[in-house]
Amino acid sequence: MENKTMARAGSLKLLGLTVSPFVVRVRMALQLKGLGYEYIEQDLFIKGDLLLMSNPVHKKVPVLIHDGKPICESLAIMQYIDEVWAATGPSILPADPYERADARFWAAYADSKLLPAWVGIMWAATEEERVEKVEDTLKAIGHLEEAFGKCSNGKPFFAGDSVGYLDLVLGSQLLWFEALQKMFGVVVIEEGKAPLLAAWVKRFGETDTAKEVVPDVDTAVEYLKKLQSHRAGATVAQLLS
Amino acid sequence: MAEPVKLIGTFGSPFVHRAEVALRLKGVPYELILEDLTNKSELLLRHNPIHKSVPVLLHGDRPAICESLLIVEYIDEAFDGPPLLPIDPYDRAMARFWAQFIEQKCAKPFWMALWLNDGDKREVFVKEAKENMALLESRLHGKRFFAGDTVGYLDFAACGLALVLGVLAEVTGLSLVGEDEFPLLRRWADDYTSEETVKACLPPREQLVAHFSGKKDRIKLAVNAMACQM
Numbered sequence: 001m002e003n004k005t006m007a008r009a010g011s012l013k014l015l016g017l018t019v020s021p022f023v024v025r026v027r028m029a030l031q032l033k034g035l036g037y038e039y040i041e042q043d044l045f046i047k048g049d050l051l052l053m054s055n056p057v058h059k060k061v062p063v064l065i066h067d068g069k070p071i072c073e074s075l076a077i078m079q080y081i082d083e084v085w086a087a088t089g090p091s092i093l094p095a096d097p098y099e100r101a102d103a104r105f106w107a108a109y110a111d112s113k114l115l116p117a118w119v120g121i122m123w124a125a126t127e128e129e130r131v132e133k134v135e136d137t138l139k140a141i142g143h144l145e146e147a148f149g150k151c152s153n154g155k156p157f158f159a160g161d162s163v164g165y166l167d168l169v170l171g172s173q174l175l176w177f178e179a180l181q182k183m184f185g186v187v188v189i190e191e192g193k194a195p196l197l198a199a200w201v202k203r204f205g206e207t208d209t210a211k212e213v214v215p216d217v218d219t220a221v222e223y224l225k226k227l228q229s230h231r232a233g234a235t236v237a238q239l240l241s
Numbered sequence: 242m243a244e245p246v247k248l249i250g251t252f253g254s255p256f257v258h259r260a261e262v263a264l265r266l267k268g269v270p271y272e273l274i275l276e277d278l279t280n281k282s283e284l285l286l287r288h289n290p291i292h293k294s295v296p297v298l299l300h301g302d303r304p305a306i307c308e309s310l311l312i313v314e315y316i317d318e319a320f321d322g323p324p325l326l327p328i329d330p331y332d333r334a335m336a337r338f339w340a341q342f343i344e345q346k347c348a349k350p351f352w353m354a355l356w357l358n359d360g361d362k363r364e365v366f367v368k369e370a371k372e373n374m375a376l377l378e379s380r381l382h383g384k385r386f387f388a389g390d391t392v393g394y395l396d397f398a399a400c401g402l403a404l405v406l407g408v409l410a411e412v413t414g415l416s417l418v419g420e421d422e423f424p425l426l427r428r429w430a431d432d433y434t435s436e437e438t439v440k441a442c443l444p445p446r447e448q449l450v451a452h453f454s455g456k457k458d459r460i461k462l463a464v465n466a467m468a469c470q471m
Contacts, residue, residue: 098303
């Protein structure tokens with residue numbers, strides 16, 4: 001990836017997995033700030049030395065390495081990028097402390113309640129379990145639909161006129177919603193049930209951020225098939241980070 | 242005139258403590274509303290419909306702020322006073338990383354290890370808790386508190402270890418953070434609980450012991466039921 005920025009970025013490397021929502025959101029944050037970086041795709045089945053050395057605690061992606069210093073945990077990385085490059089490009093988190101807390105709350109919700117639910121759809125051992133996970137997913141989407149109404153205040157994105165923190169965190173999961181529809185016929189964000197989010201999905205997909213960073217849905221489907229053949233003992237964490 | 246601040250909490254909760262100590266360090270006056278979590282009030286359910294948990298911060302007319310570590314960050318950003326998170330972005334990222342680690346890797350195994358009846362299952366959690374606490378221990382080398390000389394965000398994230406450590410050891414008869422194995426964590430726990438601002442919002446030890454002794458059976462029931470589903 002070429003160096004796109006005029007700002008002093010230092011040396012930036014990102015260890016990632018193209019289809020991981022945790023990685024996609026960090027790449028979106030870097031794109032928003034116009035930062036160039038070296039992207040190094042990881043093999044999560046046979047983890048390389050650089051990954052193991054940079055994230056010895058979790059051995060997971062993404063890891064952002066800035067001037068040799070590793071930063072781990074996607075949400076911590078996004079806030080780091082926002083803070084270090086505060087003077088460059090748009091802000092990722094809003095300025096108002098309450099709005100920041102609200103964005104962080106819903107981002108944590110999207111990761112702790114929504115993500116495990118739809119991952120559960122992919123890995124359900126029985127039809128019963130799949131139905132349960134679909135219900136959990138739709139319930140979480142219901143809450144996020146309400147949240148969109150309140151956060152956006154009539155504007156196109158969660159963050160307002162342009163994308164921000166929560167747009168990126170939820171937006172990074174959309175590729176897998178498409179994959180779920182393709183593979184299981186499950187519609188996570190249905191226009192009839194979540195009209196605000198359905199409209200947001202279309203708008204988000206048209207942003208430069210999404211177009212430049214999000215891989216094709218077939219890449220996700222292929223990766224899922226690869227994971228399914230390696231299934232034994234895989235945990236949520238191992239699947240996508 | 243400053244907008245009123247209310248904190249909805251419950252007795253003996255390290256999560257609520259995080260919010261209290263943050264408010265006190267910033268010198269923000271607040272009203273503490275104690276909940277009985279077996280009989281949640283309309284106020285709590287209205288302000289935290291998603292998680293229905295404490296703490297919940299109400300600042301003036303704003304909608305509620307929930308999730309203890311998010312409340313701490315909000316307090317740091319909304320009020321003047323000494324910084325609760327480090328100033329340097331890299332140090333802040335480290336603090337957020339280790340706080341997540343504590344939430345995801347320490348809190349649960351610690352809790353399960355204390356209350357599980359099944360010896361074999363308990364051993365698994367004891368091992369996990371100790372492995373993860375060893376990583377925390379290593380963060381304290383050469384430092385009084387996690388960020389240096391004064392208490393801050395990561396100390397609050399870890400406060401459960403300090404606040405309920407000795408108390409739960411007494412109530413359960415199980416000491417998970419022995420002085421030989423974790424000398425730095427033990428010393429940190431003493432320093433944390435004796436810090437002036439922290440001490441001012443801690444209930445007396447005997448009250449905490451009585452509180453957890455009283456809840457012991459109920460906690461055991463809930464934890465063992467959860468373990469059956471795992």
